[in-house]
Amino acid sequence: MAIPFSRSTRSMNHDRFLPNLVGILLICLVLILWMVWFFTGQLAVYATTINYTVREDGLLLGNFPPASLAQISPGQPAELILPPQNGKSSDPIQAEVMNVPTSPGEPVEIYLFSEALPAGAPSGQLKILMGKITPAQMIWNSIQN
Numbered sequence: 323m324a325i326p327f328s329r330s331t332r333s334m335n336h337d338r339f340l341p342n343l344v345g346i347l348l349i350c351l352v353l354i355l356w357m358v359w360f361f362t363g364q365l366a367v368y369a370t371t372i373n374y375t376v377r378e379d380g381l382l383l384g385n386f387p388p389a390s391l392a393q394i395s396p397g398q399p400a401e402l403i404l405p406p407q408n409g410k411s412s413d414p415i416q417a418e419v420m421n422v423p424t425s426p427g428e429p430v431e432i433y434l435f436s437e438a439l440p441a442g443a444p445s446g447q448l449k450i451l452m453g454k455i456t457p458a459q460m461i462w463n464s465i466q467n
Contacts, residue, residue, distance in 0.1 A: 364454040369394060374429075374448045382417065383429035384448045391430070393452045394422050400432050404446040419450060 369390035375383050382402065386394065401414040421431040432448070455463075 360457050363456055365457060365460060366454055367452045368449040369452050370447055370449045372445070372447055380434055381420065382432040382434060382448060384432055384450075385427075385429050386450070388426035390450075390452065391422065391426060394419060394430060394450055396420060396422060398450055398452070400448065400450040402434065402446055402448050
């Protein structure tokens, strides 16, 4: 006489739990790796502007928001990213912050490590590396504000 339901002791003895166990272990491993990255991974935070001018001596004068001026100090790395020309993108031009104004509204002086700038008034984006924070810190800061 056959048993009418599918979860008999015979069918339960023949079930293989290994594929389910491997799947659960892989999901747990991915979650653990994601949590490690979330609390220890470093993300760069930049102050950016498109409002800058190039002086004749090669210094850049960049106008940054007053909120980011408090976190900018001399010696911080910066880079100038120029738009693509003739379909080719160029590498960022490395720079360094030389002088930070004491009052808002005055430009930040930045020294370029490259002497060759494209002809004409370059348009692009000027970025200053303000620091590195973890994704958890970034979310916590956004919750606080």
